[in-house]
Amino acid sequence: MTHKLTKRAVLTGLTTQRYGRHLYVFEELDSTNACARTLAATGSPDGTTVLAEYQTAGRGRLGRSWMSEPGRNILVSVIIRPPAGTVVAMLPYIVGLAVAEAVGSTAGIRAAIKWPNDILVDGKKVCGILLEQEGTGTDAAIVAGIGINVGQTDFPPEIAGRATSLNAVAGAPVDRIVLLQTLLRTLEEKVALSSGKALGALLRDWSDRCMTLGRTITVEHGTQQVTGLAVGLSDDGGLLIEHDGRTEVVYAGDTTIITPRRQS
Numbered sequence: 001m002t003h004k005l006t007k008r009a010v011l012t013g014l015t016t017q018r019y020g021r022h023l024y025v026f027e028e029l030d031s032t033n034a035c036a037r038t039l040a041a042t043g044s045p046d047g048t049t050v051l052a053e054y055q056t057a058g059r060g061r062l063g064r065s066w067m068s069e070p071g072r073n074i075l076v077s078v079i080i081r082p083p084a085g086t087v088v089a090m091l092p093y094i095v096g097l098a099v100a101e102a103v104g105s106t107a108g109i110r111a112a113i114k115w116p117n118d119i120l121v122d123g124k125k126v127c128g129i130l131l132e133q134e135g136t137g138t139d140a141a142i143v144a145g146i147g148i149n150v151g152q153t154d155f156p157p158e159i160a161g162r163a164t165s166l167n168a169v170a171g172a173p174v175d176r177i178v179l180l181q182t183l184l185r186t187l188e189e190k191v192a193l194s195s196g197k198a199l200g201a202l203l204r205d206w207s208d209r210c211m212t213l214g215r216t217i218t219v220e221h222g223t224q225q226v227t228g229l230a231v232g233l234s235d236d237g238g239l240l241i242e243h244d245g246r247t248e249v250v251y252a253g254d255t256t257i258i259t260p261r262r263q264s
């Protein structure tokens with residue numbers, strides 16, 4: 001069943017304090033991230049949420065585009081104004097964890113995280129996340145853009161073998177409204193915890209879901225390529241890769257997993 005994403009449908013039964021309470025819903029938009037950044041620049045509060053049924057210029061990581069069939073998926077951007085004490089470099093992981101948990105619990109499946117923050121089910125990508133910063137210093141806001149393939153049936157040939165949708169993996173239609181409400185609630189909870197003592201536990205939860213750690217991987221970014229064992233996260237939000245007797249930190253790129261997880 002595909003319920004239309006209307007403001008009323010999203011707000012009915014939403015249990016958050018702030019996330020989704022300032023809500024903008026569009027039939028068509030260039031990019032929810034672009035819109036949310038404009039809203040952030042003009043002072044919109046923490047938790048402001050922008051939704052669209054279709055994007056004409058959806059943005060992906062590393063300058064790519066994000067394609068989504070109209071009316072079938074979730075295209076959402078949330079303005080996060082990090083609480084004092086938040087390690088902003090860790091926010092991508094907090095957002096990734098929240099999305100993986102929300103997707104998994106709503107669809108009744110196990111969602112894994114591939115560094116940096118792709119969400120995969122059965123080895124195929126169901127969700128992409130793009131964090132962008134708007135402003136600097138104490139006024140800085142992070143826009144968390146999340147694209148979840150819920151009912152997408154066709155994928156461009158170049159990603160067809162690597163992408164899937166929740167309806168396909170769950171074997172039943174996933175309710176987009178329930179998923180969105182769960183996502184907003186989970187995100188609000190995790191962000192609130194991320195500035196305190198719970199950060200360590202959140203990062204452990206992230207590591208437990210991360211299919212990249214403990215494996216030999218290659219990370220490619222532009223002309224640079226690093227191959228080695230992914231051993232953990234650095235304090236400033238990078239991925240630690242051991243190779244040739246040293247540890248290198250990478251901050252962005254595409255990951256290819258070369259070996260299965262080491263048995264302990």
Ligand code: BTN
Pocket residue numbers: 030031032033034055057058059060061062064066074075076077118127128129130145146147148
């Ligand atoms: C990726 O490349 O994996 C990240 C994709 C992020 C796509 C989402 S869709 C909603 C939001 N608006 C955008 O323009 N991009 C993000």
